[in-house]
Amino acid sequence: MTAQGPEQPTLPGLPPPAVRARAAGVRARTSETGQPLAEDLPIARVCVDVPPAHLDRLFDYTVPQSMAAEAVPGVRVKVRFGAQDVDGYVIERVAATDHEGRLVALRKIVSPQPVLTPEVAGLARRVADYYAGSMTDVLRLAVPPRLARVETEEPVAAPAPPATGTVTEELVAAWSDVRGGEAYLRRLAAGESPRAVWSALPASRERGGWPAALAAAASAVLRSGRGALLVVPDARDVELLAEALVAVGVAEWSREGATSAPGLGPAASFVRLTADAGPTPRYRSFLAALRGGARVVVGTRAAAFAPVADLGLVVCWDDVDPMHQERRAPYPHVREVLALRSEQTGCAVLVGSVSRSIHAQALVESGWARELVADRATVRARTPRVQALTSVEVAREGAAGAARLPGAAWQAMTAGLRDGPVLVQxxxxxxxxxxxxxRCREAARCGVCTGPLSLTGARATPQCAWCGALAGGWSCPECSATGLRSVRVGSDRTAEELGRAFPGVPVRSSGARSAAGVLASVPSSPALVVATPGAEPVVEGGYSVGVLLDAAVSTNHVGLYTDQEALHRWLSAAALVRPSTEGGRVLLVGDAAPIPTNALVRWDPVGMASRELDERVELSLPPAARIASVSGDRHAVDAFLARLHLPEGGSVLGPVDVDPDQVPRDGAPGSTRRSVARTTGTLEAPVRAVVRVPVGRGRELARAMAGVLAVASAKRETGLVSVVLDPKEMV
Incomplete structure (x- = not known):
């Protein structure tokens, strides 16, 4: 009512206008559709799935009374954003809003099942801020797609396991060869949260190797009444770890329930979270962990965001493996995600590998984590004897020493085949x-795209490795010759040559491109096993001999992590060979870089990582500094750098011209969604700049870059800019 008389706010038959909910606490009575709002906490804060960088924040929506019971934090919803309906997650419910305009109501509850826990939502925000990305990009990695049929399945009741706080002698035995290993295990069982970096040794006949040790750690955490999250590089490692968990009494979860070992409780079961499992098993395992049916999650990199109840331990096994680096924006690494999760929840951390990454060494030397290593006597007893067959070592063989398989390697393989299988990497x-x-040895290139030509078989037609075009009538543009010779020999040709050199000996190939694919294991009978790095099958009792061919190929390119990755590949294969006390030998063939070669011969990955880290500190290179790559159109990159306020001690290198194929486009495989704007034409003279700051200022750099991207996105500036924090290389 007013002094002039009654006021008609709307036409007859139409709903009255909504009353805005203000920060002062004035409640909205109805939504814009006229529906009454929820009596309690009528405002939902929603993470809306929209790509622009300046929209990376929560938006307020009203909650109709009809949705009040189901619109709880973590549920999937449909909301109106602009002129379209988009997906989102309810992050929280509040009583009032700061928004001055009219709020729109939630359109639909997609599912009443809360799939985003407050812990995982907070982790997604932390990861997005750490990598200057958006929360929606991280949530795509964290929450699998919905399957309505799986959500309707009855959850298996699983009470929390009792907290006994004790560990058995069998569990302690898996860590007895590591200094501090037993103490670490007992602290986990007592409910404490130690952080450690572990250098694992090859498996022995008495101990099951790294899977048994990680299974023992998970069992110890369960005895404290908490859960565990174990992330490994690939599905083969998931299978090995699953077998080890079953061996210590942690059963695999199933819809019918699982029976665990005495003392662990009925909820002491595990689930697998891998992309290879398929949508239905993956979502079913995700819900089992979410609902508390399983307290242990084993999986690959996306499992780092798994909703484990009462999380007590996170494990990153083999952090050097490239499979731990996400291929989609914002490109997080599992090691960093789990470190952020530990800081968020206060849980224990274990970063383990047979090698040692420079980043893991930085965690040790900074005091953030403790080191778990074996003494030198134990290392010598558990590892094979390693010999480097460089050109100097084989010079006495004369012309035969220049062969791809020198005489010393041939003799070692012949002797090894008498006792068991021989591994050739x-x-x-x-x-x-x-x-x-x-004739002239000029590299053979494709006539269509100038890509390198390759042969897929002895009688195959030359084919381009880039565009796939066949080059049946190829002739050299320099000398007009039509013949081809090998420059690099692959695993298939190696298996063919070894089959002729060792007649009557079975030859097995393991690799993603091999006819049999990647072999998980092979029999312990004499055979030659040819494998590419990362595809080496396991054999019971270990290989008698390991031969690492073409060592120079692994270290002949320039990169920040070339030596680290070469040593990791060699150690991963050598760890499958029997120890020297049982006659195990490893031969490194070729003139590789001296630093990783010496580290392999001494079996000292920690020493090499420490030396590399000292050099990085002097040169201000990662991990002693944090870097970001800014690439794209020159004018857009220049505008980005001009607007960027660097933290104290920061510097910019470049920009320099780069290959257009190295600049990811929005929507293309490997591209970032954090581009300034889409462009319809091709990139002209793309450039790349590297921004470098001290490691202590890394999060300031991420915030500054996210702010610049948001401003450019809000202004709809033209041009493409791709920002990647912690890129693998600087060039």
């Missing part, structure tokens, strides 16, 4: 991945 897959002119 080849750094390149395929048959002849690189070929050249037989």
């Amino acid at each position: 080849v750094p390149r897959a395929g048959y002849l991945p690189v070929v050249a002119c037989v």
Whole structure:
């Protein structure tokens, strides 16, 4: 009512206008559709799935009374954003809003099942801020797609396991060869949260190797009444770890229930979270962990966000493996995600590998984590004897020493085949991945795209490795010769050559491109096993001999992590060979870089990582500094750098011209969604700049870059800018 008389706010038959909910606490009575609002906490704060960088924040929506019971934090919803309906997650419910305009109501509850826990939502925000990304990009990695049929399945009741706080002698035995290992295990069982970096040794006949040790750690955490999250590089490692968990009494979860060992409780079961499992098993396992049916999650990199109840331990096994680096924006690494999760929840951390990454060494030297290593006597007893067959070592063989398989390696393989299988690691897959002119030795290239030609078999037609075009009538543009010779030999050609050199001996190939694919294991009978790095199958009792061919290929390119990755590949294969006390031998063939070669011979990955870290500190390179790559159109990159306020001690290197193929486009595989704007034309003269700051200012750099991207996105500036924090390389 007013002094002039009654006021008609709307036409007859239409709903009255909504009353805005203000920060002062004035409640909205109805939504814009006229529906009454929820009596309690009528405002939902929603993370809306929209790509622009300046919209990376929560938006307020009103909650109709009809949705009040189901619109709880963590549920999937449909909301109106602009002129379209988009997906989102309810993050929280509040009583009032700061928004001055009219609020729109939630359109639909997609599912009443809360799939985003407050812990995982907070972790997604932390990861997005750490990598200057958006929360919606991280949530795509964290929450699998919905399957309505799986959500309707009855959850298995699982009470919390009792907290006994004790560990058995069998569990302690898995860590007895590591200094501080038993103490670490007992602290986990007592409910404490120690952080450690572990250098694992090869498996022995008495101990099951790294899977048994990680299973023992998970069992110890369960005895404290908490859960565990174990992240490994690939599905083969998931299978090995699953077998080890069953061996210590942690059963695999199923819809019918699982029976665990005495003292662990009925909820002491585990689930697998891998992309290879398929949508239905993956979502079912996700819900089992979410609902508390399983207290242990084993999986690959996306499992780092798994909703484990009462999380007590996070494990990153083999952090050097490239499979731990996410291929989608904002490109997080599992090691960093789990470190952020530990800081958020206060849980224990274990970063383990047979090698030692420079980043893990930085965690040790900064005091953030403790080191778990064996003494030198134990290392010598548990590892094979390693010999480097460089050109100097084989010079006495004369011309035969220049062969790809020197006489010393041939003799060692012949002797090894009497006792068991022999492992041969080849750094390149395929048959002849690189070929050249037989006369002038000029590299053979495709006539369509100038890509390198390769051969997939002995009688195959040359084919381009880039565009796939066949080059049946190829002739050298320099000398007109039509013959080809090998420049690089792949695993398939190596297996063919070894089959001729060792007649009557079975030859098995393991690799993503091999006919049999990646072999999980092979029999312990004498055979030659040819494998590419990361595809080496396991054999019971270990290989008698390991031969690492073409060692120079692994270290002949320039990169920040070339030596680290080469040593990791060699150690991972050598760890499958029997110890020297049982006659195990490893031969490194080729003139590789001296630093990783010496580290392999001494079996000292920690020493090499410490030396590399000292050099990085002097040169202000990662991990002693934090870097970001800014690439795209020159004018857009220049505008981005001009607007960027660097933290104290920061510097910019470049920009310099780069290959257009190295700049990710929005929507393309490997591209970032954090581009300034889409462009319809092709990139002209793309450039890249590297921004570097001290490691202590890394999060300030991420905030500054996210702010610049948001401003450019809000202004709809043209041009493409791709920002990647912690890129693998600076060039």
